[in-house]
Amino acid sequence: MSIEIIGAGFGRTGTLSLKYGLETLGYEQCYHMMELMKHPDHSELWSQAHKGNPVDWAHLYEGYVATVDWPSCNLWQTLLEQYPQAKVILTIRDPDQWYDSIMATIYKSSRMNLESDDPKKQRSGQWAMDIIWGRLFAARMDDRDHVINVFKQHNEQVRDTVPGNQLLVFEARQGWQPLCDFLGKEVPTEAYPRVNSTEDFSKFFPA
Numbered sequence: 001m002s003i004e005i006i007g008a009g010f011g012r013t014g015t016l017s018l019k020y021g022l023e024t025l026g027y028e029q030c031y032h033m034m035e036l037m038k039h040p041d042h043s044e045l046w047s048q049a050h051k052g053n054p055v056d057w058a059h060l061y062e063g064y065v066a067t068v069d070w071p072s073c074n075l076w077q078t079l080l081e082q083y084p085q086a087k088v089i090l091t092i093r094d095p096d097q098w099y100d101s102i103m104a105t106i107y108k109s110s111r112m113n114l115e116s117d118d119p120k121k122q123r124s125g126q127w128a129m130d131i132i133w134g135r136l137f138a139a140r141m142d143d144r145d146h147v148i149n150v151f152k153q154h155n156e157q158v159r160d161t162v163p164g165n166q167l168l169v170f171e172a173r174q175g176w177q178p179l180c181d182f183l184g185k186e187v188p189t190e191a192y193p194r195v196n197s198t199e200d201f202s203k204f205f206p207a
Contacts, residue, residue, distance in 0.1 A: 007068025
């Protein structure tokens with residue numbers, strides 16, 4: 001089994017909806033940040049990968065054919081080298097809405113975990129700081145312009161790097177059609193998944 005789809009979009013760009021959408025289209029299973037709750041041992045593997053150390057990708061992705069969201073989207077180039085035939089999906093959304101969303105959900109949760117009295121939550125919060133907020137955004141999350149600029153630069157790099165026939169730039173509001181056209185799949189009769197709004201977030205990732 002090999003990774004067929006690499007999601008290059010940052011978290012809070014419709015990545016959980018995409019995970020469920022891909023699984024509906026037959027890409028069982030799709031890796032997402034929430035998989036870490038099932039595989040807590042993967043946290044260290046991701047830490048090593050982000051440090052540039054060798055990782056047994058076949059072991060980490062055992063049973064998966066697609067991967068989206070953090071922490072894998074940080075390493076989309078590494079993954080594309082590992083799986084050169086994979087298709088890349090860049091999920092995007094309005095940058096200002098995206099910033100407001102991460103500050104109200106993922107980053108808020110990371111800060112709460114880091115400041116918790118529970119050692120397990122502290123480790124989770126520190127991991128998120130190391131992998132996402134510190135590494136990508138230089139721990140400057142209150143600097144709106146800086147964070148949005150990082151977001152835009154990331155998206156531009158993906159667009160400029162991935163061959164056009166291998167890349168789909170996708171917004172969840174577009175629904176099934178562009179995704180199915182890109183993947184050569186029939187459009188399902190059911191509606192495209194709409195999950196993990198800011199209000200839904202605490203249900204998936206309780207503090």
